[in-house]
Amino acid sequence: xxxxxxxxxxxxxxxxxxxxxxxxxxxxxxxxxxxxxxxxxxxxxxxxxxxxxxxxxxxxxxxxxxxxxxxxxxxxxxxxxxxxxxxxxxxxxxxxxxxxxxxxxxxxxxxxxxxxxxxxxxxxxxxxxxxxxxxxxxxxxxxxxxxxxxxxxxxxxxxxxxxxxxxxxxxxxxxxxxxxxxxxxxxxxxxxxxxxxxxxxxxxxxxxxxxxxxxxxxxxxxxxxxxxxxxxxxxxxxxxxxxxxxxxxxxxxxxxxxxxxxxxxx
Numbered sequence: 001x002x003x004x005x006x007x008x009x010x011x012x013x014x015x016x017x018x019x020x021x022x023x024x025x026x027x028x029x030x031x032x033x034x035x036x037x038x039x040x041x042x043x044x045x046x047x048x049x050x051x052x053x054x055x056x057x058x059x060x061x062x063x064x065x066x067x068x069x070x071x072x073x074x075x076x077x078x079x080x081x082x083x084x085x086x087x088x089x090x091x092x093x094x095x096x097x098x099x100x101x102x103x104x105x106x107x108x109x110x111x112x113x114x115x116x117x118x119x120x121x122x123x124x125x126x127x128x129x130x131x132x133x134x135x136x137x138x139x140x141x142x143x144x145x146x147x148x149x150x151x152x153x154x155x156x157x158x159x160x161x162x163x164x165x166x167x168x169x170x171x172x173x174x175x176x177x178x179x180x181x182x183x184x185x186x187x188x189x190x191x192x193x194x195x196x197x198x199x200x201x202x203x204x205x206x207x208x209x210x211x212x213x214x215x216x217x218x219x220x221x222x223x224x225x226x227x228x229x230x231x232x233x234x235x236x237x238x239x240x241x242x243x244x245x246x247x248x249x250x251x252x253x254x255x256x257x258x259x260x261x262x263x264x265x266x
Contacts, residue, residue: 014055014108015081015237019128028118032108037061043084043099050095053085053115059105060166062182063140064098072098073147073184076139077159079166081233082132088112089119089129102174103167131236138232146225152189153196157222159183160203164212165230171211197221 017025017032037043037059044050046066054061060079064072075097078084084099118125146155159179163172176194180187194210197203202218204211212218219226 013080014057014083016083016128016132017055017108019237021124024118024122024124027122028110028114031114032110034106035109037101037105037107039101039104041101043101044095044097046096046098047094049093050085050088050112053083053088053110053112054107055083055110056080056107056166057105058168059101059107060103060163061107062100062102064100064182066098071184072181074159074182075143076136077102077162077166078136080168081166081237082136083129085112085115086129086133086136088116089133103163103172135233135236139229142225142229146223147184150223150225151193152183152185153193153221154223154225155183155185156190156193156197157218158226160210160212161215161218161222161226162229164215170213170215171209173209175208176205 020028032055034057037054037056043054043061056079058080060077061084062074063076063078063084065075066072085095087093087095115125119129146158150158156179159182160172163174164170176190177187180190183190194203194205197218198205200214200217200221202212202214202221204213
């Protein structure tokens with residue numbers, strides 16, 4: 001894996017890894033492995049012991065809370081700005097959420113024990129990790145508030161904006177049923193909201209695909225939850241400016257995907 005001065009791992013950027021000083025990057029980089037992450041793949045289940053930490057680069061992962069009736073709802077979305085496996089750092093050791101890959105892409109895999117030791121030994125890694133924990137707690141809390149207080153249309157705008165931020169693309173391959181499941185609402189509500197946004201010229205949709213046409217307009221129609229979550233990530237990691245995703249997969253060696261341990265206007 002290429003190291004470009006500041007510690008950013010080549011063109012496959014994860015901003016937490018990129019925020020590490022050179023010394024810390026050099027300590028953990030030999031243990032990182034670039035892997036493929038496929039849609040629907042289970043990264044970790046509720047109560048499962050965490051053996052690896054994951055740093056998505058072009059993949060996007062959902063943190064899901066499971067309800068008593070078997071349904072699930074998304075409480076946070078993780079992409080190139082974050083990591084999966086926070087309980088390793090807090091001492092929990094197992095996941096309180098179900099974690100699934102939502103959008104295919106790449107990510108780095110790191111043995112949990114390696115990162116735990118680095119966290120203990122390095123003040124810089126502790127600082128970056130705790131700042132990220134703060135951002136995720138804000139994300140989860142704001143999602144809970146949004147679900148309780150805002151309309152389906154506002155929630156959909158928030159979700160689309162967060163998803164395209166993390167995907168670094170304006171088009172998403174996802175069905176309206178999948179969005180409804182992640183928001184914990186009926187599909188009919190999502191279908192109606194998609195129709196309204198399309199009529200306003202903010203999005204375009206077809207079977208299994210939604211494209212954002214007017215991001216500024218979508219932000220105006222979203223509730224304040226999106227802006228608050230985004231602002232908190234930007235405040236805590238000001239150098240983490242998104243770059244266009246580049247697919248240079250042919251230059252990397254991958255482990256097979258099976259190796260994953262398992263204020264609106266409308």
